[in-house]
Amino acid sequence: MTKPEVLFFDVLGTVVDWRGSIAAEVSSFLARNNAAHIDAGALADAWVGRYDSSVEPIRRGLQSFATLDVVNLSNLEGTLEEFGLKISELPHAELVHLNQAWHxxxxxxxxxxxxxxxxxxxxxxxLSDGHTRLLVNMAKHGGLPWDTVIGADISRTYKPMPQAYLRACEVLGVKPHNAMLIAAHDYDLRAARECGFKTALVVRENARDPSKTGEPASNEDWDFSVGNLIELANILLAA
Amino acid sequence: MTKPEVLFFDVLGTVVDWRGSIAAEVSSFLARNNAAHIDAGALADAWVGRYDSSVEPIRRGLQSFATLDVVNLSNLEGTLEEFGLKISELPHAELVHLNQAWHxxxxxxxxxxxxxxxxxxxxxxxLSDGHTRLLVNMAKHGGLPWDTVIGADISRTYKPMPQAYLRACEVLGVKPHNAMLIAAHDYDLRAARECGFKTALVVRENARDPSKTGEPASNEDWDFSVGNLIELANILLAA
Structure with missing residues (x-):
């Protein structure tokens, strides 16, 4: 295999623990707003469970691009109502703060x-559905040492649309066959491979995306399959 | 003054020593190609001297966007011919290598x-006329710790067109009045200020752009005027 020049990383689930982080912030939000009786993990799953269908019209070109800040806030409001909370009675700053948990x-x-x-x-x-500023804030918060950040606001679509992968390559001046996608989700790797990328699966516990049901267990022949990113670094640096 | 959220930096001349770097690479190129009699500094200045007029049709929307790699290579060929070298007799890999000196x-x-x-x-x-990949390569080469890199290929124009500054703000989700441009050249600061940016002048020896003649001495009232970037950091962090 020729060596890749550019390594692209899925972020939500692959690089960061979205579920642990969001459930913890939901839990403290519920406690602050007299709703500690609600299961924070279930609410986090329900919130993310709305994601996939809410961005599908953007993928299909039926709606103009909107960032995760916009998509997530709308889904959060629907989810809180579903769990019996009245949006109109919650301080708006609380909703915005919880929505910013994705940063x-x-x-x-x-x-x-x-x-x-x-x-x-x-x-x-x-190479994430996050927009540039969200990913920059997350990198500063968690110390992620990206060389650059190209958010979904640059391709103006969401994965797994080919344009999401191809636009990232274009911005970094790299051919897809000289790029690799590193991800914890098969649908993402499959789409990247269709575009010509090399692929590396990171097997993560707790990275399941509740908005994508019926995802089959990974038994495909990715270029690499590893348990974590240090292991992948060791393999790629030794090659 | 309200504090800025995002600091944008002009790069060529402000953050990196373009003239010293290019003159050194031109000098070793000339030595390798039996042309050590040519003055490397003069050739570097002549090369960059072609820059401004060559990107003007892109600024004015008369030509489609082309990256610095393309613009600089074409200008390099013209400059070498001007100095009496025959492009057709030089190894193409040598030209590409010298052109990549900008990375x-x-x-x-x-x-x-x-x-x-x-x-x-x-x-x-x-916030540079460099494209994303050039700026990423330069950052890796020199250890520049950017949070993200948004090249001219994102706005698809060149400074001082307002779109260059406004698109950078859009990608980082920041209003111009919450952004600051840090630059060694007045024309750049002036254009950023017109867009609403705060401004900081870095007074650099040897940062003069030979493609912009008749630039008046800086006597404008920028928000800050400093001798180097450590001095600016001290001021901004103390404020």
């Missing part, structure tokens, strides 16, 4: 070191 | 530390 997601324990090691040899960048 | 420009001695210090409190990003 503060915590890296998995191996992420900063793994990406730092890969950065010595390769260009490292996120 | 390897050296930071001024204060740049890495100054930007690192400012990164603790602010989002730091280049």
């Amino acid at each position: 503060r997601l915590k890296p998995w324990p191996d992420s900063v070191k793994g990406i730092s090691n890969m950065k010595e040899r390769f260009v490292v960048a996120p | 390897r420009l050296k930071p001024w001695p204060d740049s890495v530390k100054g930007i690192s210090n400012m990164k603790e409190r602010f989002v730091v990003a280049p």
Whole structure:
């Protein structure tokens, strides 16, 4: 295999623990707003459960691009109502603060070191549904050492549309066959491979996306399959 | 003054020593190609001297966007011919290697530390005529710790067109009055200020752009005027 020049990383689930981070912030939000009886993990799952269908019209070109800040806030409002809370009675600043939790997601324990090691040899960048500012804030918060950040606001679509992958390559001046996607989700790797990318699966506990049901277990032949990003760095740097 | 959220930096001349770096690479190119009798500094100045007029049709929307790699290579060929060298007799790989010198420009001695210090409190990003990949390569080469890199290929125009400044703000989700441009050239600061940016002049020896003649001495009232980036970091972090 020829060596890739650029390593692109899925972020939500692959680099950061979205579920642990969001459930913790939901929990403290519920406690502050007299709703500690609600299950924070269930509310977090229900919130993210609305994601996929809410961005589908953007993928299909039926709606103009909107950032995760916009999509997530709308889904949060619907989810809180579903769980019996009245949006009109909650302080707006509380909703905005909880929605901004997506800018503060915590890296998995191996992420900063793994990406730092890969950065010595390769260009490292996120390839995420997050927009540029969200990903920049998250990187500053968690110490993620990206070489650059190209958010979904640059391609103005969402994965797994080919344009999301191809536009990222275009901005970094790299051919898809000289790029690799590193991700914890098969649908993402499959779409990247269709575009010509090399692929590396990171097997993560707790990275399941509740908005994508019926995802089959990974048994495909990705270029690499690893347990964490330090392991991948060791393999790529030794190759 | 309200504090800025995002600090944008002009790069060529302000953060890196383009003239020293390019003159050194031109000198070794000339030595390798039996042309050591040519003055490397004069050739570097003549090369950059072609820059401004060659991107003017892009600024005015008369030509489609082309990256610095394309613009600089064409100008390099013209300059070498002007100095009496025959392009057709030079190895093409030599031309490409010299043209790539723009990806390897050296930071001024204060740049890495100054930007690192400012990164603790602010989002730091280049706002340059360089394209994303060139700026990423330069950052890796020189250790520039950008939070993200938004090249001219994102706005698809060149400074001082307002769109260059406004698109950078849009991508980082920041209003111009919450952004600051840090630059060594008045024309750049003036254009940013017209867009609503705060401004900081860095007085650099040897940052003069030979493609812009008749630039008056700086006597304008910028928000800050400093001798280097460590000094600016000290001021902004103390404020």
